[in-house]
Amino acid sequence: MPSKGSRSSSKKAKKTGSNVFDMFTQKQVAEFKEGFQVMDRDRDGVINKVDLRGVFDEVGRIATDKELDDMLNEAGGPLNFTTLLHMFASRSSGESDDDDVVAKAFRAFEEEGGGVIDADKFRVALMAFGDKFTSQEVDEAFEQFDIDDDNKIDSDALVGMLCASGKEDTEEAA
Template identity: 50%
Template sequence: MPSTKKGSKKSSKKAGSSVFSSFTQQQVSEFKEGFAIMDADRDGILNKADIRNSFDIIGKIISEKELDEMLNDAPGPISFTMFVNMFAERQSGPTDEDEVIIKAFKAFDRGDGKIDSEQFRGQLMSFGDKMKGKEVDDVMAEMEFDEENNIELDPLIEMIVGKTEEENAEGQGEAPAE
């Protein structure tokens, strides 16, 4: 009997740690930071209100249907472990790095093809690999702005990935977005 107990401990430890071993310690730390920011009610579970609040913070309007679709992607309540599992599943599938970059920048889109430059500056200095003020200034010096100091999204995407969103979609065998 003791060997069965020992074996079950090993297998449960292995199963519990496998998703976290897919990421570096720094990535797991960033996931924790992101999860904590998103979990507005601090109950350890991301619910519809938490996700809506997260989108409100970045100024992105999201419909009830989109929220429901996001929540339905998870097979159960979105705890921190589920959150990391969902990232691991997305990471394991075939992804085009350009498409990931495009989607990341589109998350900041105000809905008019522009990004609020001050909000974007704050995000670069606050999350992930935090940038220093001078680094952000250098990056932003390369971007195109409109008369209201908003960043033009299409030229930014083209600068980063070397092609427009439409060219990237065509390269993926998809019809360009109209």
């Protein structure tokens, strides 16, 4: 008689054809789930406007009712965990897109005129916003960066170090 297996011992998501869970690693699914749980303030399994507003308030970003409504309307229905995964899957089309997002995130910290990031301001931002880094984590990351005598980080070098494609096209085209 064939063994039916136990769900509790299974370490993989069930594979059933085009299951959205198959598009991500177990680690990614776990990270998305953790993020979902942080956003689902009332723990009802659905992210609603009150939940979203709480997240935005926590990170110090003002969001209008229209912005929140627009975000929720992208889901096309109740925003549960599976719907959120489908949204991530539909926007994830390869590493170059991921690299572009990473590059743009770091470019947002560039000083006016571009090309460099103030190391002190960047350190504060890493420890104050989003998934806050500890002082030790920032120190460890900064050990990997080339910081010049003016306390500036070359943003091209940073993007090149963190992205598979090196420099992204937006700066080269300028």
